[in-house]
Amino acid sequence: MPDSIPRSIATGEIRWHVDFIAGLARTLRPEVYVELGVHTAELFNRVIPFAGQAIGVDMDPEAGRYISDAANVRFFCGTTDSFLDEISSSGLKIDMLFVDADHSRASVLQDFRGYFPHVRPQGLILLHDSNPDKELIDPAWCGDGYLAVEELSRKADNYEMVTIPLSPGLTICRKRTRHLSWEEPDTDGMRPARWGVRDGSNAAPADTTAKPPGRMSAFVRGVRSLLG
Numbered sequence: 001m002p003d004s005i006p007r008s009i010a011t012g013e014i015r016w017h018v019d020f021i022a023g024l025a026r027t028l029r030p031e032v033y034v035e036l037g038v039h040t041a042e043l044f045n046r047v048i049p050f051a052g053q054a055i056g057v058d059m060d061p062e063a064g065r066y067i068s069d070a071a072n073v074r075f076f077c078g079t080t081d082s083f084l085d086e087i088s089s090s091g092l093k094i095d096m097l098f099v100d101a102d103h104s105r106a107s108v109l110q111d112f113r114g115y116f117p118h119v120r121p122q123g124l125i126l127l128h129d130s131n132p133d134k135e136l137i138d139p140a141w142c143g144d145g146y147l148a149v150e151e152l153s154r155k156a157d158n159y160e161m162v163t164i165p166l167s168p169g170l171t172i173c174r175k176r177t178r179h180l181s182w183e184e185p186d187t188d189g190m191r192p193a194r195w196g197v198r199d200g201s202n203a204a205p206a207d208t209t210a211k212p213p214g215r216m217s218a219f220v221r222g223v224r225s226l227l228g
Ligand SMILES: C[S@@+](CC[C@H](N)C(=O)[O-])C[C@H]1O[C@@H](n2cnc3c(N)ncnc32)[C@H](O)[C@@H]1O
Pocket: 035, 036, 037, 038, 039, 040, 041, 042, 043, 044, 057, 058, 059, 060, 063, 078, 079, 080, 081, 100, 101, 102
C-alpha cells in the first residue's frame, strides 16, 4: 500500500458513483441488478429498493454482513468467476450489471466478456474506476482496469460505451444492436430489457426510500393542510 492516502480518497469525493448509480436505478427500475464487488454495500443497499431482484457478489464473506435483509436480495459469497459458472447453468438474465470487483486490466476484461452474454439486449453494464487521476493508478486504489475499458471502448457492433470523465471514472455500456431501444430484436432467445416499469412489478416490496413524485407531494400537502 502507498505511504499516503490520496486526498480524493481521504475526503470521500471519489464516491460520487454511489448517488449516480442509485439515481440511475431509481429511474430505470432494473428487473435484475447484479453488483460484482459489494464491499460495505453502501451502493448495493441504495439500489435494493429499485430492483426487482438485487444480487451482490463478493469473495469476502464480511461483505454479506453489510447487505440489508430484504425479500428481493441475494448475497453470493464467492469469486465473480464462480458466480458466472452458476448463472451459466441457471440462465439468469441481467438488466443492470456493475463491474467493481478486481480492478486489474485482465480481470475487468474477463468479467466484462464473461458476463456480457448474460446481460439482456438494451441492458446496461457499468464499469467503475475507468478514468482515475494519475495518483490513483495503483493496485491499492483503482488499479489498471481503465486499460480494459480503453480496449473495450473501441468500435463494437453489439454495444456502445461512454466514460464519465470525472475521477475515478464510471463507464456506461449499453448492449445493443439497434439505436432505438424499441427496435431491438430478441438476441439469443433473450427479450430486451424493460426500463422504468412503474406498475410496481419491478419494485421491491418495501420501497421506503422512494419519495412520492411531485404531484403526489402536492396531494399530500393538501391533505395535511386540511387536517390542520
Ligand atoms: C471496490 S470494492 C466494491 C465497492 C462497491 N461496489 C461500492 O461501490 O461501494 C471491491 C470488492 O470486490 C471484492 N473482490 C475483489 N476481487 C474479487 C473477485 N475476483 N471476485 C469477487 N469479489 C472480488 C473485494 O472483496 C471488495 O469487497
